[in-house]
Amino acid sequence: MTILGKANRMHAPVDLADIAADVMARIRARAPRVHCITNTVAQNYTANMLLAAGAVPSMTIAPEEVLTFVASANALLVNLGTFDAERRSAIEVALGAVDAARMPWVLDPVFIDSSPGRAQCARELLAHAPSVVRLNPTEFAPLFGGDPAGEAAARVAQACSTVVALTGSVDIVTDGARHVAIANGDPLMGLVTAMGCAGSALLCAALAVETDAWLAAVAAIAALDVAGEVAARTARGPGSFASAIIDALHTLDGATLRARIKVS
Amino acid sequence: MTILGKANRMHAPVDLADIAADVMARIRARAPRVHCITNTVAQNYTANMLLAAGAVPSMTIAPEEVLTFVASANALLVNLGTFDAERRSAIEVALGAVDAARMPWVLDPVFIDSSPGRAQCARELLAHAPSVVRLNPTEFAPLFGGDPAGEAAARVAQACSTVVALTGSVDIVTDGARHVAIANGDPLMGLVTAMGCAGSALLCAALAVETDAWLAAVAAIAALDVAGEVAARTARGPGSFASAIIDALHTLDGATLRARIKVS
Amino acid sequence: MTILGKANRMHAPVDLADIAADVMARIRARAPRVHCITNTVAQNYTANMLLAAGAVPSMTIAPEEVLTFVASANALLVNLGTFDAERRSAIEVALGAVDAARMPWVLDPVFIDSSPGRAQCARELLAHAPSVVRLNPTEFAPLFGGDPAGEAAARVAQACSTVVALTGSVDIVTDGARHVAIANGDPLMGLVTAMGCAGSALLCAALAVETDAWLAAVAAIAALDVAGEVAARTARGPGSFASAIIDALHTLDGATLRARIKVS
Numbered sequence: 001m002t003i004l005g006k007a008n009r010m011h012a013p014v015d016l017a018d019i020a021a022d023v024m025a026r027i028r029a030r031a032p033r034v035h036c037i038t039n040t041v042a043q044n045y046t047a048n049m050l051l052a053a054g055a056v057p058s059m060t061i062a063p064e065e066v067l068t069f070v071a072s073a074n075a076l077l078v079n080l081g082t083f084d085a086e087r088r089s090a091i092e093v094a095l096g097a098v099d100a101a102r103m104p105w106v107l108d109p110v111f112i113d114s115s116p117g118r119a120q121c122a123r124e125l126l127a128h129a130p131s132v133v134r135l136n137p138t139e140f141a142p143l144f145g146g147d148p149a150g151e152a153a154a155r156v157a158q159a160c161s162t163v164v165a166l167t168g169s170v171d172i173v174t175d176g177a178r179h180v181a182i183a184n185g186d187p188l189m190g191l192v193t194a195m196g197c198a199g200s201a202l203l204c205a206a207l208a209v210e211t212d213a214w215l216a217a218v219a220a221i222a223a224l225d226v227a228g229e230v231a232a233r234t235a236r237g238p239g240s241f242a243s244a245i246i247d248a249l250h251t252l253d254g255a256t257l258r259a260r261i262k263v264s
Numbered sequence: 265m266t267i268l269g270k271a272n273r274m275h276a277p278v279d280l281a282d283i284a285a286d287v288m289a290r291i292r293a294r295a296p297r298v299h300c301i302t303n304t305v306a307q308n309y310t311a312n313m314l315l316a317a318g319a320v321p322s323m324t325i326a327p328e329e330v331l332t333f334v335a336s337a338n339a340l341l342v343n344l345g346t347f348d349a350e351r352r353s354a355i356e357v358a359l360g361a362v363d364a365a366r367m368p369w370v371l372d373p374v375f376i377d378s379s380p381g382r383a384q385c386a387r388e389l390l391a392h393a394p395s396v397v398r399l400n401p402t403e404f405a406p407l408f409g410g411d412p413a414g415e416a417a418a419r420v421a422q423a424c425s426t427v428v429a430l431t432g433s434v435d436i437v438t439d440g441a442r443h444v445a446i447a448n449g450d451p452l453m454g455l456v457t458a459m460g461c462a463g464s465a466l467l468c469a470a471l472a473v474e475t476d477a478w479l480a481a482v483a484a485i486a487a488l489d490v491a492g493e494v495a496a497r498t499a500r501g502p503g504s505f506a507s508a509i510i511d512a513l514h515t516l517d518g519a520t521l522r523a524r525i526k527v528s
Numbered sequence: 529m530t531i532l533g534k535a536n537r538m539h540a541p542v543d544l545a546d547i548a549a550d551v552m553a554r555i556r557a558r559a560p561r562v563h564c565i566t567n568t569v570a571q572n573y574t575a576n577m578l579l580a581a582g583a584v585p586s587m588t589i590a591p592e593e594v595l596t597f598v599a600s601a602n603a604l605l606v607n608l609g610t611f612d613a614e615r616r617s618a619i620e621v622a623l624g625a626v627d628a629a630r631m632p633w634v635l636d637p638v639f640i641d642s643s644p645g646r647a648q649c650a651r652e653l654l655a656h657a658p659s660v661v662r663l664n665p666t667e668f669a670p671l672f673g674g675d676p677a678g679e680a681a682a683r684v685a686q687a688c689s690t691v692v693a694l695t696g697s698v699d700i701v702t703d704g705a706r707h708v709a710i711a712n713g714d715p716l717m718g719l720v721t722a723m724g725c726a727g728s729a730l731l732c733a734a735l736a737v738e739t740d741a742w743l744a745a746v747a748a749i750a751a752l753d754v755a756g757e758v759a760a761r762t763a764r765g766p767g768s769f770a771s772a773i774i775d776a777l778h779t780l781d782g783a784t785l786r787a788r789i790k791v792s
Binding site for chain 1 (some may be wrong): 303304305306308309345346347348349375378379380381382454455456457458499500501502503504506507
């Protein structure tokens with residue numbers, strides 16, 4: 001439960017469970033607005049996860065109004081699923097507002113391994129300095145090149161001045177200097193569509209209340225993973241699990257986080 | 265449980281719980297078709313709420329076929345969330361059909377407080393004489409000007425010849441002459457995305473079976489609020505609540521309405 | 529529980545419950561990729577049903593990338609709900625890939641009874657030889673002409689060299705030679721939006737692991753119907769039922785299928 005630096009670097013031990021609990025409490029207290037440019041499959045579940053955590057979602061992608069919504073938001077999600085002309089245009093406009101306001105934003109390069117056009121777009125978006133890139137192992141090579149391992153993630157995080165959150169059975173979160181592996185979560189999380197997309201939106205909410213992007217990413221990912229473990233105790237399958245994890249996230253407390261969090 | 269008129273006007277007491285139960289029974293018996301021009305975040309939940317109540321939803325917004333769908337429907341919902349060119353075009357075509365058929369319709373001016381373009385559109389749509397305008401307090405000023413209080417709502421309802429349903433912790437429903445405040449519902453309703461949008465669709469179903477738009481609005485809003493109270497008794501958070509309110513609405517009966525309804 | 533041929537044709541008895549269990553087990557083992565061109569109302573629920581069954585969904589309709597996604601899929605769903613220009617264009621591109629790869633695909637002509645344009649499109653799509661056409665009784669006449677009875681279904685299945693799956697309170701599955709009526713399922717299935725659409729996607733997953741399209745259709749439809757019966761035992765209404773059937777499908781086993789399947 002301590003932050004582990006890379007081999008040649010030491011960090012003071014910090015209790016990540018307490019940080020995660022504190023970040024979640026700040027989301028509930030401040031109700032940050034998260035604007036989500038995301039795919040139609042994920043919109044509803046993403047909005048419900050944000051609301052359950054205490055954040056306020058908005059979802060429009062219409063080019064004539066996305067600017068107004070992003071300008072008044074506290075963080076932005078750019079999810080490349082359902083990659084059409086309207087969304088690309090919305091992303092461009094939104095990132096202009098994000099650059100101007102130095103607003104935190106998360107890039108979720110969904111399915112870029114299946115679509116060269118998306119991969120190209122994702123690589124270009126790195127120039128806009130995302131606070132965090134959250135991706136699956138299969139999406140790592142098309143975006144960054146190389147194998148999706150901890151060392152490679154740390155290298156690209158440093159090179160791109162971003163936080164890389166590589167999620168899988170173990171979640172790796174690195175900013176190049178600080179590195180953590182989170183061994184929480186439940187396999188049922190992989191059987192609910194948009195779980196990763198919604199998790200990226202939760203990460204946006206954390207960035208809106210915690211300026212250290214690495215800590216924000218660790219907090220959001222650990223919180224969702226632990227909520228998944230709580231939900232799995234009562235769920236009878238992926239259908240009831242999808243609701244139960246929303247319930248668990250809504251009431252997640254420090255004691256549960258401290259009892260369950262497994263980081264190294 | 266009586267209909268209260270404005271200060272200088274008296275109405276015979278009418279049992280609103282019985283009316284709400286009767287309207288819900290008529291929806292189940294007649295299965296009205298409600299066409300919904302709504303945002304992609306809300307579509308699925310809206311369709312499920314209509315089906316649970318006994319109505320039949322349709323959702324297309326393609327300009328070349330929206331006319332056919334609206335023409336054969338019994339009521340129309342116009343929700344301004346996800347405000348894009350295709351939806352605006354669909355709204356125009358749909359309202360032509362509604363005007364011609366004198367079909368009841370509901371305007372839900374979602375998030376117009378965040379988008380001047382939507383607010384402008386909403387104001388123009390008032391010319392098509394919506395049967396009911398359902399909105400949150402923050403959406404009141406951009407549409408009508410003034411503070412979102414009961415008096416102001418009654419004034420604009422009269423001026424626009426519509427019913428104004430101003431929903432919040434207490435729901436106000438007024439047609440200018442008749443005025444009611446419904447103190448039912450549960451805070452979890454605010455943590456499920458599209459709850460308001462789906463509630464507006466339910467209001468359409470009520471309008472399809474009850475020609476008095478004020479009574480229809482009171483019935484639909486009270487029914488959903490009471491369903492929310494029933495659902496809150498078993499829900500473990502906003503995730504399970506979202507399903508439980510659908511279940512409760514499906515089986516809502518007069519006895520439950522009579523026992524719980526709180527109007528003044 | 530035997531395959532019944534038309535009057536003048538005999539088939540060896542085959543245990544359909546065992547076949548259904550086996551097809552579902554193969555989906556879990558092989559995790560086929562199903563690309564879905566479907567409406568925005570149905571996307572989320574369809575993806576969750578595929579994941580629960582063990583398949584892997586993708587959903588993009590962007591013309592510039594749909595080809596890549598379909599080319600790497602194992603089956604395609606074409607659902608005509610939300611029928612807009614972008615979806616029509618995506619369908620055209622996708623069917624080109626399907627024709628080239630001789631990939632199985634399912635046509636779900638949603639709501640063609642309400643839209644002459646959709647009906648015309650559906651008739652044209654028959655030229656691309658769908659493996660299965662799954663439709664409701666009201667959609668039968670606009671597509672094939674005639675009454676939606678077993679005899680008519682068998683005739684058009686033979687004429688079009690396809691399998692016709694006519695779903696209702698009893699589901700008829702015929703390829704012209706083989707004919708079965710499945711008397712399973714629960715009325716709550718009709719109160720969950722996109723249940724039919726998601727069922728068509730499940731049918732795609734079955735086609736990806738079973739080359740006999742008639743057997744695949746029988747297996748998928750029987751499995752979902754039986755999962756519906758299992759779900760109905762615990763559901764408190766259509767809201768909890770929507771989750772419970774996903775749970776039940778995820779764990780459906782041969783014993784449950786054998787105990788419940790009712791075919792003639």
